[in-house]
Amino acid sequence: MASIFSKIIAGEIPGDIVYRDDLVTAFRDINPQAPTHILIVPNKEIPSVNDVTAADEAVLGRMFLAAQQIAAQEGIADNGYRLIVNCGQHGHQEVLHVHMHLMGGRPLGPMLYRTSR
Ligand code: DGP
Numbered sequence: 001m002a003s004i005f006s007k008i009i010a011g012e013i014p015g016d017i018v019y020r021d022d023l024v025t026a027f028r029d030i031n032p033q034a035p036t037h038i039l040i041v042p043n044k045e046i047p048s049v050n051d052v053t054a055a056d057e058a059v060l061g062r063m064f065l066a067a068q069q070i071a072a073q074e075g076i077a078d079n080g081y082r083l084i085v086n087c088g089q090h091g092h093q094e095v096l097h098v099h100m101h102l103m104g105g106r107p108l109g110p111m112l113y114r115t116s117r
Pocket of ligand 1: 028029030031039094095096
């Protein structure tokens with residue numbers, strides 16, 4: 001079954017798409033955690049980073065180039081931003097379709113809250 005992100009990419013369900021090319025699509029997160037919170041997603045459905053292969057190198061590189069371009073588009077490039085890729089249960093990955101979170105627009109604080117190691 002197609003992932004929710006594949007359905008957004010295919011236009012089957014609505015998404016606020018901010019960028020699209022032959023390898024990746026980016027749209028605003030439905031539950032933003034920062035003034036800018038965008039998901040950059042391979043057009044090809046790869047469930048998680050554990051499933052990536054050498055054949056995916058081009059799409060993975062494109063995700064970073066798209067992040068750079070979208071950050072400039074959003075006006076957050078100079079102040080900086082954060083890119084996050086969650087994987088699996090401990091990584092708290094909720095959608096099984098590889099995606100990069102692009103977050104910015106305010107100081108984001110330390111990467112992880114220091115609870116316990
Ligand atoms: P992760 O925990 O890394 O798998 O993040 C999944 C993100 O996907 C989460 O921040 C919320 C977002 N999300 C889930 N469903 C939808 C949706 O239908 N549309 C959009 N735009 N974002 C979604």
